Amino acid sequence: MILNKPKAILFDLDNTFYSYTKSHNFALKKVSLKLKNEFGISEAIFKKHYQIENKKIKQILKNTSSSHNKFLYFKNILERLNFTPYVRMAIELNNLYWEIFYNEMYPFPSVNEFLNDIKKMDISIGVITNYDTTYQFKKILCLGLENEIDYLVSSEEVGIDKPSEKPFLKMMKLLSLKKSESWMIGDSVNHDLEPAKKIMNSVTFLFSNHENSKRNNYVDFVFSDYAFLRSKLSKFN
Numbered sequence: 001m002i003l004n005k006p007k008a009i010l011f012d013l014d015n016t017f018y019s020y021t022k023s024h025n026f027a028l029k030k031v032s033l034k035l036k037n038e039f040g041i042s043e044a045i046f047k048k049h050y051q052i053e054n055k056k057i058k059q060i061l062k063n064t065s066s067s068h069n070k071f072l073y074f075k076n077i078l079e080r081l082n083f084t085p086y087v088r089m090a091i092e093l094n095n096l097y098w099e100i101f102y103n104e105m106y107p108f109p110s111v112n113e114f115l116n117d118i119k120k121m122d123i124s125i126g127v128i129t130n131y132d133t134t135y136q137f138k139k140i141l142c143l144g145l146e147n148e149i150d151y152l153v154s155s156e157e158v159g160i161d162k163p164s165e166k167p168f169l170k171m172m173k174l175l176s177l178k179k180s181e182s183w184m185i186g187d188s189v190n191h192d193l194e195p196a197k198k199i200m201n202s203v204t205f206l207f208s209n210h211e212n213s214k215r216n217n218y219v220d221f222v223f224s225d226y227a228f229l230r231s232k233l234s235k236f237n
């Protein structure tokens with residue numbers, strides 16, 4: 001595949017700039033420990049309720065940013081535990097979760113360097129992400145990437161999660177992007193690369209540590225190290 005210099009490089013956020021999985025698991029563990037230490041609620045019980053609510057909330061609030069809202073998860077878990085009154089505790093659990101989460105965010109190796117390369121080449125940088133706008137802005141701040149990101153579009157502001165075309169179309173408008181002018185980088189074929197290919201005809205890069213991740217119609221490149229992307233971009237220097 002012959003690459004042209006892109007006008008913009010677009011990214012997913014969670015599990016693309018940093019390990020959401022690690023931050024989430026760590027923060028959730030602290031929430032569980034608080035309930036255990038203060039109220040004797042076992043980690044197994046908490047985990048069970050979390051899994052049930054995760055399924056239920058995603059079913060009810062399908063494809064919306066609210067379906068990922070941790071506050072709703074904690075509120076509903078407290079209800080399942082017959083924990084009343086629960087107003088203060090729901091707020092405390094949510095605050096604890098995010099405090100720990102933000103403290104445990106680290107950009108993947110070479111992400112900073114890659115974003116700096118892009119900036120120097122006068123290429124725009126956009127983030128297209130599922131979830132609440134405020135939280136996603138704060139994540140960018142905690143990752144120390146606020147000076148690199150030109151625009152961030154969230155599923156909250158367009159009313160529907162990726163892979164809907166709406167957040168992609170909004171980003172195209174913000175950057176005056178035409179088809180075939182962008183690269184899209186993400187960890188999900190379904191949510192990031194397939195819609196980017198269909199809507200923007202982007203060159204697509206799948207971030208994956210699984211060696212068996214296959215290229216297909218929606219995936220042009222698979223990479224596990226941002227150094228790979230730096231080398232692709234350096235050709236246009």
Ligand SMILES: [Mg+2]
Pocket residue numbers: 012013014015016186187188
């Ligand atoms: Mg992701």
